[in-house]
Amino acid sequence: MTHTEIEITAELVRDLLRDQHPDLADHPVRLGARGWANQLWRLGDDLAVRLPWVGEIADELLLKEHTWVPALAPRLPLPVPVPQRLGEPSPRFPRPWIVTTWVPGEPADLAPVTRGADAADALAAFLTALHQPAPEGVDTDSQGRGGTLAGSSTWVAQQLASATELGLVPDPDAVRAVWEDAVAAPVWAGPALWLHGDLHPANVLTADGTLCGVVDFGALFAGDPACDLSAAWTLLPDGAADRFYAAYQPAPDAATLRRARGWAVIRALVGLHVGDAGVRGRPGGKATWGPPAAATLRRLIATAPPHPSDRPL
Structure with a gap:
């Protein structure tokens, strides 16, 4: 994906609003954030304008x-x-865009969770409410997230090797063991549930040390809840995963917990590479993604059950 050649400015946002939603055009406009796929511009105190700035997938x-x-x-x-208005492609900006409600808070990659118990309960309540059977016709792939973990094994091996060469993974064998255990778990046989699909720290907001909002539903799809349940390892501090899984309903079975750990490995490897690119000043890099990704792998390794060959006879 490449960033658009169109420069997105406050003036452009105002012009788009004047053309298509003139009742909103007098609200103050200021930059909110430049995300991976979209730019976010504050519109007054309660709204935001999101405009895609990468390839057509956005x-x-x-x-x-x-x-x-x-x-x-x-x-x-x-x-x-929550989307409020849809902006149509036009000569000023030849792509769709939306006006949504604004959710206050700081992204968790900038302001990590510190109140683990409160955050575990909040995350469990959120995912319990979201994880309901989705209607037929809803996306069940979401750019590969809907497939089995085994289908990502080659990618994981490549990314783990690359991260290890960069000095980002101190114990690749332990990470590999977590992954192999997750791949060996039985696949999801239940209904396709609504999933956020992209619960990494930059898509979760915090205030006062706990969760206060969830953003960026572009990956929204239907499938195996293990994809979202990996957030226990990627978002919550040490020791909070057990509380999260106890609060989430219905209680996940052992296979789902194992697959969730595999999804957490995938998210951590993405975070390590995006973080490293940020440290090195490369396009698309975000240095703040590295530390939570490293913490995710550390938590997964620390809580991994012993390999059968390591257990005392």
Whole structure:
């Protein structure tokens, strides 16, 4: 994915609003954040404008949010950005864009969770509410997230080797053991459940040390809840995963817990590489993604059950 050649400015956002939603055009406009796929511009105190700035896939993700999030949001116990208006492609900006509600808080990669018990309960309540059977026709792939873990084994091996060469993984054998155990777990045989699909620290907001919002539903899809349940390892501090899994309903079985650890390995490897790119000043890099990714692997290794060959006779 490459960033758009169109420069997105406050003036452009105002012009787009004047053309298509003039009742909002007088609200103050200021930059909120430059995300992976979209730029976010604050619109007054309560709204935001999201404009895609990578390849066409970002358009699809934005339209997916506009279609489904308004129906899901009322049942979710944490605030989420709810689409309010749709902007059509035009000569000024030849891509769709949306106006959503603004969710206050700091991204967890900048302000990590410190109140583990409170955050575990909040995350469990959020995912319990979200993880309901999805209607037929909902995306069940989400750029490969809907497949089995085994289908990602080659990618994981490559990314783990690369991260190890960069000095980002001190114990690759232990990480590999976590992954292999997850791949060996039985696959999900239940209904396709609604999933956020991208619960990494930059997509979760915090305040006062606990969770206060969840953003970026572009990866929203239906499938195995283990994908989202990996957030116990990627978002929560040491020792909070057990409380999260005890609070989440219905209680996940052992196979789902094993697959969740595999998904956490995938998210951690992505975070390590994006973080390293940020440290090195490469395009698309975000240095703040590295530390939580490293902490995820450390937690997974520390809580891994002993390998059968390591158990005392």
